[in-house]
Amino acid sequence: MLLGKVIGNVWATKKEATLDGLRFLLIRPFTLGGDDSSEVVVAADPIGAGIGETVIVAFGRAARHTIGRGQDVGYQVAVVGIVDYLTLENGVPFEL
Amino acid sequence: MLLGKVIGNVWATKKEATLDGLRFLLIRPFTLGGDDSSEVVVAADPIGAGIGETVIVAFGRAARHTIGRGQDVGYQVAVVGIVDYLTLENGVPFEL
Amino acid sequence: MLLGKVIGNVWATKKEATLDGLRFLLIRPFTLGGDDSSEVVVAADPIGAGIGETVIVAFGRAARHTIGRGQDVGYQVAVVGIVDYLTLENGVPFEL
Amino acid sequence: MLLGKVIGNVWATKKEATLDGLRFLLIRPFTLGGDDSSEVVVAADPIGAGIGETVIVAFGRAARHTIGRGQDVGYQVAVVGIVDYLTLENGVPFEL
């Protein structure tokens, strides 16, 4: 899965019917070494992540399962967890 | 899903039969930080997005569902929403 | 799907049985802004694209459907259309 | 599959129910030529890899199979093996 930071909300009026009522977040992938990613992904969020939080994002069947409306839907990326913290080599929590 | 801007239309006469009658758009992924993406994707569009609009693009089963012709088809990328606006950290709508 | 230019043919004698009798093309993804992609993909081609032509390439179930030998096969990328031309913002056909 | 080094653990309290009780690792893809990857992936780990170990990571159905809780789950990336060593052209084990 992807680790990323929530950087915004995506608003769309004209959309596939199965997207109705879902929140869509703009997520910037987490990178190491100081270079910010210039890429973003859009994920449906059933968990309630806020801007600035770090999340785990899943794709495909896992994302559809997480939303809970079956597999015949028009999205395939979803937030599946909100990260509290990371522990790296030294076991010290990493600031997110 | 991918966030991207519609930059063109793709015309193909010789194509897999299940592509007949679909509009195919050329989409440039949205990037942060000023560097334009040099990559493009081709997506079937059942929603009617125009050039210059920002769209949400889904892949795989989600894309096929959105087109509505079943799963035994020759495409796997589709526009699933037209983005009205983004709100970033400050809650202010972001110009697209 | 991917938009790319056919740049070569791939010949393989030792291969998974379901690849027999298929043409495999080497395809360079189309990029914007002057930088040629250094990546390539290999796609099965049931349509008959020639070197120098621009094609739409699909992945996964869509690719297997396009080849028409069922889903229990050893390939998952295929040419699904040959592009005649692109129209960009100004509506003028783009030279391929 | 991906070859990567385990660089941390990911802790999430709020998460999709099927993620409960799984370990999630932060993994940096292995690269050649001296440039470290700045990307990371998050993988469920049923095997018990430790920080600093090199692992094989699988995606999609393979990952869900490896976890062994069926296919209706909210994750799609998993550690499927811990690498002992690599042998390169000269047959000499490569230090990981």
Next chain:
Amino acid sequence: MLLGKVIGNVWATKKEATLDGLRFLLIRPFTLGGDDSSEVVVAADPIGAGIGETVIVAFGRAARHTIGRGQDVGYQVAVVGIVDYLTLENGVPFEL
């Protein structure tokens, strides 16, 4: 599919049960224009490719089909062909 060169073997003692008895190769994607890829993929190889050979690599269901142990397995990348040669624009075989 991916075109790549076999650059090594991957050895793992602790692994998902369905990986037992398979050879795992380290493969460097083929690139154009002189820049070697720094990325690698790990693929199961049922065909017997050797170090230095160029291979076609498939993903997902195609890879699992090629291995021939069904779909409930812990891998999703496989070598599906060994490339004899490429022919580029001029029809001349390309040295691999």
